[in-house]
Amino acid sequence: MATxxxxxxxxxxRWRKMKSxxxxxxxxxxxxxxxxPLFLVIYFLLANGSSSIDWNFFTQLPKPTGELGGGMANAxxxxxxLLAMAAIVGVPIGVLGGIYLAEYGSDRANDWxxxxxxxxxxxxSIVWGMVVYLMLVVPFKTFSAYxxxxxxxxxxxxxxxxxxxxxxxxxxxxxxEAALALGVARWKVIMVIVVRTALKGIATxxxxxxxxxxxxxxxxxxxxxxxxxxxHNLKEPIAALPLQxxxxxxxxxxxxxxxxxxxxxxxxxxxxALNVTVRxxxxxxxxxx
Amino acid sequence: xxxxxxxxxxxxxxxxxxxxxTPAQVPVAALPVQADEVAFDIRNFSLWYxxxxxxxxxxxxxxxKRVTAIIGPSGCGKSTFLRALNRMHExxxxxxxxxxxxxxxxxxxxxxxxxxxxxxxxxxVFQKSNPFPTMSIAENVLxxxxxxxxxxxxxxxxxxxxxxxxxxxxDEVKDVLGRPGTSLSxxxxxxxxxxxxxxxxxETLLMDEPCSALDPIATAKIEELIQSLRASYTVVIVTHNMxxxxxxxxxxxxxxxxxxxxxxxTRNIFTNxxxxxxxxxxxxxxx
Amino acid sequence: xxxxxxxxxxxPETSSKVPDIAFKWVAAAAAAMIVVLIVLVxxxxxxxxxxxxSKFGFGFLWxxxxxxxxDKYGALPFIFGTLVSSxxxxxxxxxxxxxxxxxxxxxxxxxxxxxxxMAIEMLAAVPSVIFGLWGIFVMxxxxxxxxxxxxxxxxGLLPLFQGPIYGxxxxxxxxxxxxxxxxxxxxISREILRSxxxxxxxAAYALGATRWEVLKIAVLSYARRGLFGAAVLGLGRALGxxxxxTMVIGNRPQISASLFAxxxxxxxxxxxxxxxxxxxxYQNSLFELGLVLMGVAIxxxxxxxxxxxxxxxxxxxxxx
Numbered sequence: 001m002a003t004x005x006x007x008x009x010x011x012x013x014r015w016r017k018m019k020s021x022x023x024x025x026x027x028x029x030x031x032x033x034x035x036x037p038l039f040l041v042i043y044f045l046l047a048n049g050s051s052s053i054d055w056n057f058f059t060q061l062p063k064p065t066g067e068l069g070g071g072m073a074n075a076x077x078x079x080x081x082l083l084a085m086a087a088i089v090g091v092p093i094g095v096l097g098g099i100y101l102a103e104y105g106s107d108r109a110n111d112w113x114x115x116x117x118x119x120x121x122x123x124x125s126i127v128w129g130m131v132v133y134l135m136l137v138v139p140f141k142t143f144s145a146y147x148x149x150x151x152x153x154x155x156x157x158x159x160x161x162x163x164x165x166x167x168x169x170x171x172x173x174x175x176x177e178a179a180l181a182l183g184v185a186r187w188k189v190i191m192v193i194v195v196r197t198a199l200k201g202i203a204t205x206x207x208x209x210x211x212x213x214x215x216x217x218x219x220x221x222x223x224x225x226x227x228x229x230x231x232h233n234l235k236e237p238i239a240a241l242p243l244q245x246x247x248x249x250x251x252x253x254x255x256x257x258x259x260x261x262x263x264x265x266x267x268x269x270x271x272x273a274l275n276v277t278v279r280x281x282x283x284x285x286x287x288x289x
Numbered sequence: 290x291x292x293x294x295x296x297x298x299x300x301x302x303x304x305x306x307x308x309x310x311t312p313a314q315v316p317v318a319a320l321p322v323q324a325d326e327v328a329f330d331i332r333n334f335s336l337w338y339x340x341x342x343x344x345x346x347x348x349x350x351x352x353x354k355r356v357t358a359i360i361g362p363s364g365c366g367k368s369t370f371l372r373a374l375n376r377m378h379e380x381x382x383x384x385x386x387x388x389x390x391x392x393x394x395x396x397x398x399x400x401x402x403x404x405x406x407x408x409x410x411x412x413x414v415f416q417k418s419n420p421f422p423t424m425s426i427a428e429n430v431l432x433x434x435x436x437x438x439x440x441x442x443x444x445x446x447x448x449x450x451x452x453x454x455x456x457x458x459x460d461e462v463k464d465v466l467g468r469p470g471t472s473l474s475x476x477x478x479x480x481x482x483x484x485x486x487x488x489x490x491x492e493t494l495l496m497d498e499p500c501s502a503l504d505p506i507a508t509a510k511i512e513e514l515i516q517s518l519r520a521s522y523t524v525v526i527v528t529h530n531m532x533x534x535x536x537x538x539x540x541x542x543x544x545x546x547x548x549x550x551x552x553x554x555t556r557n558i559f560t561n562x563x564x565x566x567x568x569x570x571x572x573x574x575x576x
Numbered sequence: 577x578x579x580x581x582x583x584x585x586x587x588p589e590t591s592s593k594v595p596d597i598a599f600k601w602v603a604a605a606a607a608a609m610i611v612v613l614i615v616l617v618x619x620x621x622x623x624x625x626x627x628x629x630s631k632f633g634f635g636f637l638w639x640x641x642x643x644x645x646x647d648k649y650g651a652l653p654f655i656f657g658t659l660v661s662s663x664x665x666x667x668x669x670x671x672x673x674x675x676x677x678x679x680x681x682x683x684x685x686x687x688x689x690x691x692x693x694m695a696i697e698m699l700a701a702v703p704s705v706i707f708g709l710w711g712i713f714v715m716x717x718x719x720x721x722x723x724x725x726x727x728x729x730x731x732g733l734l735p736l737f738q739g740p741i742y743g744x745x746x747x748x749x750x751x752x753x754x755x756x757x758x759x760x761x762x763x764i765s766r767e768i769l770r771s772x773x774x775x776x777x778x779a780a781y782a783l784g785a786t787r788w789e790v791l792k793i794a795v796l797s798y799a800r801r802g803l804f805g806a807a808v809l810g811l812g813r814a815l816g817x818x819x820x821x822t823m824v825i826g827n828r829p830q831i832s833a834s835l836f837a838x839x840x841x842x843x844x845x846x847x848x849x850x851x852x853x854x855x856x857x858y859q860n861s862l863f864e865l866g867l868v869l870m871g872v873a874i875x876x877x878x879x880x881x882x883x884x885x886x887x888x889x890x891x892x893x894x895x896x
Contacts, residue, residue: 122877124816183409215703
């Protein structure tokens with residue numbers, strides 16, 4: 001570009017201004033284009049999903065192929081069960097690991113562990129499904145709710161660990177010192193004083209992680225597998241909303257497509273509810289000291 | 290309080306003015322004071338942060354049931370010294386120390402001695418009040434006992450009232466014990482922190498500039514409180530405020546550049562210091 | 577005023593170090609799980625694909641035959657599909673994401689920023705399978721009946737836009753992936769742009785530069801490397817996208833120059849065929865595809881981390 005600020009002619013200045021205005025317009029259009037899909041997805045979820053949501057949807061099992069009606073009760077319960085199991089696996093490991101990073105680890109070890117956590121975060125979710133398949137499905141010779149829960153739980157670990165570390169580091173050193181000066185053992189200081197002070201932040205991190213895995217489908221394909229009936233034994237396959245949505249979406253039946261939309265709407269509402277909880281929690285946290 | 294073994298040191302020396310090996314070493318006549326019980330008997334104590342030496346060859350005997358003030362310009366090592374008395378400096382990685390430190394005849398750094406156990410006997414109050422934000426006033430006072438395994442309701446109840454009374458806070462908070470500790474004013478918070486330290490019944494209380502963040506009225510209350518604590522506790526207080534040292538301490542130690550320059554009766558230190566550096570400092574010519 | 581008598585001291589004079597040490601080790605073990613998991617993932621995938629590794633060797637990577645009937649397997653169509661769909665996604669998402677980040681940091685009035693940022697965060701929260709559903713029933717029909725016809729009419733001379741139009745296609749996959757990686761590219765670009773010192777902008781304005789010139793000479797040139805890192809991180813995400821891609825790419829293991837033609841990716845062939853893999857060799861080959869996918873994704877991720885770290889100095893960029 002021939003920028004010659006020393007010889008500004010009238011027309012050249014106008015040309016520069018016009019170019020700048022054009023770029024501004026382009027940026028605005030791009031920003032609109034980026035958020036447009038969100039509204040398109042939400043619009044179609046509401047348009048196609050809400051009409052199919054009725055009492056049956058929440059209370060009934062899926063109907064066999066060809067029969068109309070039925071619901072996703074088992075898949076909704078299944079997703080909640082899987083989330084609970086994932087939390088049981090992922091939260092203790094993640095929180096304790098975060099405690100190690102924040103309270104004990106040396107700077108150098110921490111750098112490597114954080115790096116490893118970020119790398120682990122980048123492992124494609126389908127790969128988790130395969131790995132847990134080898135770990136838990138092959139040895140026990142059956143797909144199971146356990147396997148699904150573990151796959152989701154392991155995915156939570158790096159996320160929970162990083163956020164736990166971040167909020168623990170924010171707890172002022174003076175609280176640790178005050179508790180230590182009372183002659184309290186260090187592990188109690190950490191668990192009762194430090195963790196309790198940062199509890200809201202840790203909870204926020206856990207919910208963020210749950211929101212992220214709630215819609216995961218790929219890791220469940222060969223672990224939880226899916227189930228058209230109620231799961232009465234966690235050693236057996238279990239249904240999950242994302243699995244059901246996937247199965248129905250690629251099916252050839254209109255009635256199933258309709259239910260897929262309804263399931264997607266319910267799943268989206270669940271995830272948004274988790275995100276709203278996070279917003280409320282973190283707003284409180286910012287207000288109180 | 291457990292009776293400590295009598296120290297074998299000569300009583301006349303126990304409270305004598307000590308001078309470090311500064312060039313201007315001036316021998317000062319021992320003062321006619323009574324032979325106090327010794328709380329901290331510290332000999333040839335040096336401390337390093339990594340390569341940097343923060344304390345050099347400090348030898349001092351801090352008397353029991355007295356208020357001892359530690360003064361000196363910023364960076365002179367006074368806070369470091371205080372934190373070494375209940376091993377809080379161990380939280381800073383890379384510290385190393387030499388010398389002998391005894392608290393009522395027991396080695397602070399002996400083999401098998403736990404920092405946790407030491408800190409139960411030597412409590413600490415910090416510069417900035419730091420009540421635990423998730424806990425009520427009562428929980429704050431009792432947290433040290435609870436976390437050390439005391440569950441007995443009557444003991445806890447007694448100790449709560451007793452500690453708050455000693456900290457001169459009972460009358461102000463007795464009706465709002467369930468409120469968060471952080472809801473109190475700055476001065477009340479600091480007294481709450483003192484009550485919290487007293488609840489575990491230490492023998493000694495260390496105070497690291499406890500009034501530096503407070504207004505004059507709150508400061509006066511704390512100073513009054515310090516006076517009343519003297520009856521049952523050994524108090525060591527670090528302060529940058531010389532008037533405060535003069536007002537509320539019995540003994541004063543002056544630190545400069547990591548060395549103990551002078552230690553003696555507070556009145557003497559302020560009116561008739563034995564060392565020119567002390568004189569320069571207390572008369573406000575540096576620091 | 578105070579009871580001056582000291583009552584009996586109930587606290588123990590000594591304390592055991594054992595719980596403290598035990599707690600530290602438990603925490604350390606939890607932190608070490610991160611490393612254990614990385615090793616575990618790699619080892620399990622390797623273990624699962626031993627048979628196909630020994631049978632096909634490196635030939636697996638460039639054989640384009642995928643024939644379960646004859647038990648012959650090659651990864652090329654899937655590697656091709658993964659790379660092409662991811663690069664298409666980057667081609668769409670990087671300019672849009674960086675532009676949006678520029679809009680947010682340099683242009684948008686304060687009260688507009690928060691809602692836009694929130695919308696982008698919500699976009700990131702939409703699960704892959706919902707994008708897939710939307711893709712099948714909303715996007716694909718529109719692509720088939722409008723956009724693709726338009727592209728064919730005006731750019732049909734290019735081999736990219738030739739051939740029959742099914743709707744499900746490589747380009748559809750690229751678009752869906754682009755939507756899904758836009759949030760991360762935008763938010764990281766935004767962090768990067770915000771780290772550009774204001775001094776840079778002011779210096780440029782002081783020279784009489786227009787807004788665009790400021791963006792170009794002061795902001796973009798300064799942030800170039802970090803923005804590249806953001807793009808690479810987006811690539812890492814794109815490579816592993818599974819569900820939405822599976823639902824719109826057409827799932828046909830072929831290598832075609834046309835973006836209208838169906839394709840297949842590493843992740844989607846695993847998703848579709850893993851539970852139907854009848855022979856051991858078939859399943860082993862799928863594991864090997866997983867191994868390839870994970871290897872590439874991790875390498876790309878590490879590269880991105882390093883780039884972003886060197887850009888921002890010490891401060892780690894939040895990646896979620």
